[in-house]
Amino acid sequence: METEFLFAAALTLIAAVMAVTRLNAVHALLYLIVALLGMAVIFAIAGAPFAAALQVIIYAGAITVLFVFVVMMLNLGVSAEICERQWLAPGHWRGPVALALLLFVETVFIIMNGIGSGAADVVGAKAVGTVLFGPYLVIVELASLLLLVALIVTWHVGQGGIGEQQ
Amino acid sequence: MNEGVAGLLWLVPALPLFGALLLGLAGRRLNDLWCAVIACGSVGLSAALVCLFGSAYFVDSVPQLQTLWVWFDADGVTPRIALRLDGLSLIMAVVITGVGFLIHLYSSGYMAGEEGYARYFAWLNLFVGAMLVLVLADDLLLLFLGWEGVGLCSYLLIGFWYRDAANGAAARKAMIMTMAGDLPLVIGLLLLFSHFGVTAIPALMEQATATWTDSTTLPITLALLLLAGAVGKSAQLPLQTWLPDAMAGPTPVSALIHAATMVTAGVYLIARLHPLFVLAPGVLSLIAWLGAAGLLLAAVSALVQTDIKRVLAYSTISQLGFMFMALGVGAWTAAMFHLFVHAFFKALLFLAAGVASLSLGHERDLRRMGGLRTRQAWAFWGFLAGSASLAALPYVSAGFFSKDLILAEVWQRGRGALWFAGWLGALLTAAYITRAFVIGFLGKACTRITRETDGRMHLPLAVLIVPTLAAGVFELPIGAGGARLFSDLVAPVLPAAADAGHGGWGAMLAVLAPLLGIGMTWYLLRVRPAWSAAWRTSATAGRLSAWWFHGWGFDALYERVLRRPYARLAARLSGDPLDRPFTGLGHGSYRLWHLLSSSQNGQLRRYAAAVAAGTAVLLAMVLP
Amino acid sequence: MTATPVLLTLAAALLVVGIAGVLARRNLMFMLISVEVLFNAAALAFIAAGAHWAQPDGQIMFLLIISVSGAEAAVALALMLRIERHFGTLDIDAARTLRD
Numbered sequence: 001m002e003t004e005f006l007f008a009a010a011l012t013l014i015a016a017v018m019a020v021t022r023l024n025a026v027h028a029l030l031y032l033i034v035a036l037l038g039m040a041v042i043f044a045i046a047g048a049p050f051a052a053a054l055q056v057i058i059y060a061g062a063i064t065v066l067f068v069f070v071v072m073m074l075n076l077g078v079s080a081e082i083c084e085r086q087w088l089a090p091g092h093w094r095g096p097v098a099l100a101l102l103l104f105v106e107t108v109f110i111i112m113n114g115i116g117s118g119a120a121d122v123v124g125a126k127a128v129g130t131v132l133f134g135p136y137l138v139i140v141e142l143a144s145l146l147l148l149v150a151l152i153v154t155w156h157v158g159q160g161g162i163g164e165q166q
Numbered sequence: 167m168n169e170g171v172a173g174l175l176w177l178v179p180a181l182p183l184f185g186a187l188l189l190g191l192a193g194r195r196l197n198d199l200w201c202a203v204i205a206c207g208s209v210g211l212s213a214a215l216v217c218l219f220g221s222a223y224f225v226d227s228v229p230q231l232q233t234l235w236v237w238f239d240a241d242g243v244t245p246r247i248a249l250r251l252d253g254l255s256l257i258m259a260v261v262i263t264g265v266g267f268l269i270h271l272y273s274s275g276y277m278a279g280e281e282g283y284a285r286y287f288a289w290l291n292l293f294v295g296a297m298l299v300l301v302l303a304d305d306l307l308l309l310f311l312g313w314e315g316v317g318l319c320s321y322l323l324i325g326f327w328y329r330d331a332a333n334g335a336a337a338r339k340a341m342i343m344t345m346a347g348d349l350p351l352v353i354g355l356l357l358l359f360s361h362f363g364v365t366a367i368p369a370l371m372e373q374a375t376a377t378w379t380d381s382t383t384l385p386i387t388l389a390l391l392l393l394a395g396a397v398g399k400s401a402q403l404p405l406q407t408w409l410p411d412a413m414a415g416p417t418p419v420s421a422l423i424h425a426a427t428m429v430t431a432g433v434y435l436i437a438r439l440h441p442l443f444v445l446a447p448g449v450l451s452l453i454a455w456l457g458a459a460g461l462l463l464a465a466v467s468a469l470v471q472t473d474i475k476r477v478l479a480y481s482t483i484s485q486l487g488f489m490f491m492a493l494g495v496g497a498w499t500a501a502m503f504h505l506f507v508h509a510f511f512k513a514l515l516f517l518a519a520g521v522a523s524l525s526l527g528h529e530r531d532l533r534r535m536g537g538l539r540t541r542q543a544w545a546f547w548g549f550l551a552g553s554a555s556l557a558a559l560p561y562v563s564a565g566f567f568s569k570d571l572i573l574a575e576v577w578q579r580g581r582g583a584l585w586f587a588g589w590l591g592a593l594l595t596a597a598y599i600t601r602a603f604v605i606g607f608l609g610k611a612c613t614r615i616t617r618e619t620d621g622r623m624h625l626p627l628a629v630l631i632v633p634t635l636a637a638g639v640f641e642l643p644i645g646a647g648g649a650r651l652f653s654d655l656v657a658p659v660l661p662a663a664a665d666a667g668h669g670g671w672g673a674m675l676a677v678l679a680p681l682l683g684i685g686m687t688w689y690l691l692r693v694r695p696a697w698s699a700a701w702r703t704s705a706t707a708g709r710l711s712a713w714w715f716h717g718w719g720f721d722a723l724y725e726r727v728l729r730r731p732y733a734r735l736a737a738r739l740s741g742d743p744l745d746r747p748f749t750g751l752g753h754g755s756y757r758l759w760h761l762l763s764s765s766q767n768g769q770l771r772r773y774a775a776a777v778a779a780g781t782a783v784l785l786a787m788v789l790p
Numbered sequence: 791m792t793a794t795p796v797l798l799t800l801a802a803a804l805l806v807v808g809i810a811g812v813l814a815r816r817n818l819m820f821m822l823i824s825v826e827v828l829f830n831a832a833a834l835a836f837i838a839a840g841a842h843w844a845q846p847d848g849q850i851m852f853l854l855i856i857s858v859s860g861a862e863a864a865v866a867l868a869l870m871l872r873i874e875r876h877f878g879t880l881d882i883d884a885a886r887t888l889r890d
Contacts, residue, residue: 009800016804016827020811025819032823039830046797046841051833051849058856063826063863070867071819074874080817087816087881096813099778100806106785107802111795121844128846128853136850143857150861157868768886770821774812 005045012038023084025071029064036060050125174215175232175249178259179302181212182266183295186288193284202274205287209270209294213263220256227253227658231304245365250304253656257502258301258427258434261509265426266294268626272517273418275622276524286326290422293319297427301434306355307365309435313351313399316428317344323423324415336414343408347398354391357384371441378445389446392439393453400432400486403460407720409483413475417520420475425482425512430505433489437498437660444496454494458587461487463718465594469601470711473530474519477602480717481556482512484595488572491588497575498660499641499653504568506652507637511555511565514630518548521623522607527616532602537611544619546607548627553603555634557596558680567638570676577672585672589679596683604691797838804831818870818880822863829859 015035022028036059043052132140185208189201196204219230229252237245251259270290277286296315303309325337359365361384362373378385396402401409412424423429436443436453443450461484468480485508492501522538522545523530538546555565569592576585641652690698701707713719742749765776808831811824833855840848870880877884 005796009796013800013803013807016807016830020807020815020820020824020827022820025817028820028823032826035827036830039834042797042800042834043837046837047844048837048841048849048852051837051852054853054856055833058860059826059830063860066863066867067819067823070870073871074819074880076819084817084820088814092816093810093814096775096810099775099782099813100810103778103782103785103809104802104806106782106789107805108799109789110785111798111802123840123844123846123849128849131846132850132853136847139850139854143854146861147857150864154864154868157865157872770882770885771813771816774809778809778813 005042008038008041008045011035012042021088023081023088025074025076025080026068029067029071032067033060033064036064047122049122050128053125172230173232175219175230175251175302176234178212178215178219178263179249179295179298181208181215181295182291182298184208186292186295189284189288189291193288196284198278198283201284201287202270205291206267206270206274208291209263209267212294212298213267216256216259216263219251220260223251223253223256224655227655229253229658233304237305237307242363243359243365245305245307247308248304248366249302250367251302252659254434254437254502254659255301257506257652257656258430259298261506262294262297262301262427265509265513265630266297266422268629269418269422269426269513269517270294272421272520272623272626273416275620276418276520277416282326286323286416289319289322289326290419293323293423293428297431300431304367305365306358306367306370309367309438310352310355313395313431313435314348316423316431317341317348317399320344320412320423320428323419324412326415326419330414333414336408336411340408340412343405344398347394347396347405349394350391351395351398354388354395357388357391367438371439374445375441382445385442385445386449389443389449390452392435392442393449396432396435397456398432399435400429400490401483402432402486402490403456403463404720406460406464406483407717407724410476410479410717413473413479417475417516417523420479421513421516421520424479425516426509429482429486430489430509433486433493433501433505436490436493437502440493440496440498440660443493450494450496452494454491454581454584457487457490457492457494458584458591459487460484461491461591462587462594465591465598467714467717468598469594470714471602472532472715474523474532474535474602474606475516475530477532477598478512478515478519481515481595481599484591485512485556488569488588488591491584492572492575495576495579495581495584496661497572497579499656500568500571500575502656502660503641503652504572506640507555507564507568507633510630510633510637511552511563514548514627514634515552515556517623517627517630518545518552519606521545521619521627522549525615525617525619526613529613532606534612535606536609536613538607541611541615542619544624544627548631549603549607551631551634553599556599557684558592559684560677560680563635564633564637566680567641570673571641573676574673589675592676592679593683596680597687600684600687601691604688794838794842797841798835801831801834801838804828804834807831816881816883818873818882818885821882822866822870825866826859826863829855829862833859 012035015031015038019028019031019035022031036055040052040055040060043049043055185204188204189196193201223230229250231248231250233246233248235247237247270287273286273290277283280286293316296312296319298312300309300312300316303312321337321341324340325334327333328337358370362370362377364370364373374385398405409424409429413420415424443453464480464483464487468477468484471477471480485504489501489504489508492498492504522535522542525542525545526535529535551563555563557563558566558569560566573585573588573592576588639651641650702711716722765772804827808824808826808828811827812821815821815824833852836848836851836855838848840846840851873885874880
C-alpha cells in the first residue's frame with residue numbers, strides 16, 4: 001500500500017510540475033490528466049473510492065474536455081510556443097518559485113508539528129450519499145445554484161463573443 | 167365707543183399690510199393709477215379709522231385693547247397678537263397714518279413714471295403697516311416684529327434705485343448699523359422674557375417696577391441693551407452714521423421713514439418702556455448726554471453740508487438728539503410732543519426739498535439751487551414754514567413750543583450743563599436751517615426748472631404747513647394760555663410733565679436762541695458775505711469744515727477701528743486656517759490613496775503574488 | 791493506511807506547484823491549468839482530513855470543490871475566449887484595463 005501510494009504521489013507531483021511548466025498547451029493538458037488520474041489513485045488509497053470515481057469521471061473527463069475544446073478553438077501553434085519560451089525565462093519564474101517554496105516549507109512545518117497519524121477506514125459512496133442528502137443538503141443546493149449561475153454566465157459571455165465577432 | 171367699531175382696531179395696521187400684499191402680488195398687472203389708488207386708499211382708510219378711534223379716545227380716554235390670537239405657546243410663554251390704542255400709540259398712529267397718507271399722495275406724483283412704481287408702493291405700504299404694528303403692539307414680541315419690519319422696509323426703500331451700487335451700499339450700511347443695535351435689543355428682550363415669563367408690555371412693566379428697586383444690576387443691564395436698539399434705530403451716537411447715507415433713497419421715503427416715523431421708533435420704545443428706564447437713573451443720564459452730544463455734533467455737521475437732503479438728515483439726528491435728551495431727564499411728554507411736531511415739520515421740509523430738487527432735475531446741491539421764491543412757490547413757502555418750525559421761531563411755529571417745553575423741563579430739573587447744550591443746539595439749529603434756506607432758496611437762480619410739479623405734490627405741502635405752524639396749540643406753555651391737550655392725552659401712559667415752565671431769564675434765553683441763530687447767519691450770509699468768504703478760504707476753516715462735512719469723521723473712525731481689522735481678520739480666515747488639520751487629514755488620505763492605488767496596476771499575477779505573500783505571512787504568524 | 795501528514799504534505803506540494811504556475815506563467819491558458827492543480831491540492835487536503843477522522847464530510851467538501859472547479863473552468867474559459875478576441879493575445883499582463 002505504502003509503495004503504491006508513494007508511486008502515485010510521485011507520479012502526481014511530477015505530472016503536475018510538468019503540466020504547469022509545458023510550453024505547448026496540449027502537452028500541458030495531457031500532463032494535467034495524468035496528474036488528475038494520479039490524484040484519483042491517491043483518493044482511493046486514502047479510503048475515498050467515491051471521490052476517486054468522481055475525480056476520474058468529472059475532472060479527468062468533463063473538465064479537461066472543456067480545456068481541450070478551448071485549446072482547439074484558440075488554435076495555438078508554434079508561434080505561441082516560441083512566445084511561451086520567451087515568457088518563461090529563468091528571471092521570470094525564480095521569484096514565484098521561491099515564494100511557493102517558502103509556503104511549502106511553512107505548511108510542511110505546520111503539518112509535521114500539529115497532526116498525528118489518523119486511523120482511517122474506507123468511507124464508501126453510501127456513507128457519503130447519506131450525509132450529503134441529510135445534513136449537507138444546503139451544500140447540494142448551493143452547488144447546483146453555482147453551476148446554474150456558471151451556466152448562465154458562460155452562455156452570456158460566450159454569446160457576446162459571437163456578437164462581437166460578427 | 168361702541169363695541170362694533172372698537173373691534174375694528176385690527177384694520178388699522180391690516181389695511182396697509184393688505185395693500186402691500188395686493189401690490190406685491192398683483193402690482194405688475196396694475197397700471198400706475200391703480201397702484202396709487204390702492205396704496206393711498208389703504209393708508210387713507212387707515213388714517214380715517216385712526217381719526218375715529220382718536221376722537222373716541224379724546225372723549226372718554228379709555229384705551230382700546232384688542233387681542234386677536236395667541237401667537238404661539240412655548241413653555242408657558244404666550245405672546246399674543248394684541249393691539250393697544252392708548253394716548254401714546256394714538257399719537258404715533260396719527261403721525262404715521264396722517265403723515266403717511268400725505269406722503270403716499272405726494273409719492274404718487276413724485277414717483278410718476280419711475281420704474282418699479284408698484285414695487286415702491288408695496289414697500290411703502292408694508293412700511294406703514296409694520297410701523298403701525300410696532301406702535302400698536304401690546305406685546306413686546308409683536309413690537310419687535312414691527313421693529314424689524316420697518317427696518318426691512320427701510321433697507322428696501324433706501325436701495326430702491328438698486329441699479330446704482332452706491333444706493334445698495336447705503337441700504338446695507340443702514341441695515342448693518344441698525345442691526346448692530348438690534349442685536350443687543352434682542353438679547354435684552356429675551357432676558358426680559360426669560361426673567362418674567364411674560365411678553366405683554368403692561369404686565370412686564372408692572373412686574374419690573376414691583377420686583378426691582380433702583381439701580382440693581384439687572385435693570386441697568388436691560389436698560390442699556392434696550393437703549394442700544396433705540397440708538398441704532400434712531401441714529402444716535404454712536405450708531406448715527408447710517409442716516410446721512412440713507413438719503414440715497416427717494417425723497418418721500420426719506421421724509422416718511424428717515425424723518426417722521428421709523429427713526430422715532432427708538433424714542434417711542436424708550437417712552438413705552440419708561441418704567442424700566444426709571445429704574446436705571448445712570449442709563450437715563452447716559453441717554454440725555456448721548457442725545458445732547460448727538461444734537462450738537464449733528465447740528466455742526468449740518469452747518470457745512472452742501473446736499474440739501476444731507477442737511478436735513480443731520481438735522482434729523484440732531485432733533486432726535488433733542489428728544490433723547492428730553493427722555494434722559496424724564497421729560498417723556500416733552501419728548502413725545504417734540505416727536506409729534508418734528509414729524510410734521512421735518513416731513514414738510516423733506517417734501518418741499520423734494521419738490522424743489524425734482525423740478526430742478528434732481529439737483530440736490532444747495533449752491534446750485536437758489537432763486538425759488540417765484541419759480542417754485544410751493545416748495546419755497548413749504549420749506550420756509552418748515553424751517554421756521556425747525557428753527558423754533560418764537561410763537562409763530564409749532565417747533566418753538568415743543569423745543570421750549572424740552573428746555574423748560576431740563577431747566578426745571580436743574581441740569582444746567584444739559585440745558586446749555588440744548589440751548590446751543592437750538593441756536594445751531596436755527597443757524598444751519600437759515601443757511602440752507604438762504605443758499606438754497608433765496609438768491610440768484612442757478613439751474614433751470616426742467617419739470618413741473620403737480621397738485622398731488624402741492625396738496626401735501628399745503629396740508630402739512632398747518633400743523634407745522636399750529637401744532638403748538640396742543641401744548642401751550644404755562645404762561646401762554648395753559649391748554650395742555652397733549653399732556654392730557656398721554657397722561658395715563660406717561661407721567662405728567664412738570665407744571666412750572668422756565669423761570670425768568672431762562673425763558674428769555676430760550677426765546678433768544680433761535681433769533682440769535684437766524685440773525686447771525688443772516689448777517690454773515692447776506693449782510694457781510696465777505697466775512698464768511700474770508701473765513702471759508704482760511705486753511706483752518708477748510709480742515710474743520712471738511713471734518714464736519716464728513717460727520718466728524720465717524721465713518722473713517724469705524725473704517726479704521728472696525729471694518730479694516732475685521733476685513734483683515736476675514737481675509738485671514740477666508741483661507742480657513744482652523745480647517746487646516748481637517749483638510750490636512752483629507753489631503754493625507756488622498757496621498758495615501760494615491761500610494762495605494764499605484765499597487766492596483768491591473769496585473770493579475772501581481773495580485774496573485776500579493777495573495778500568496780499574504781498567505782505566507784499569515785502562516786508565519788500562526789507557526790507553532 | 792497512509793499517514794495523514796504525508797497526504798497533507800502531498801497536498802501542500804501540489805498547492806505550491808499550482809501557485810508557482812499561476813505566478814510564473816503569463817499565458818492565461820497555463821494559469822488556468824495551474825488553478826486546476828490548485829483545486830486538486832485543496833481537494834486532496836479535504837480528502838485527507840476526511841480520511842483522518844474516517845468521516846464522509848471531507849468527501850462532501852470534495853464534491854463542492856469539484857462543482858466550484860467545474861463552474862470556474864466554464865466561466866474562466868469563456869472569459870478567456872473573450873479576452874483572446876478582445877486583446878488578440880492571451881498574455882494576462884496585457885489585459886490590465888481594469889486598473890482604474
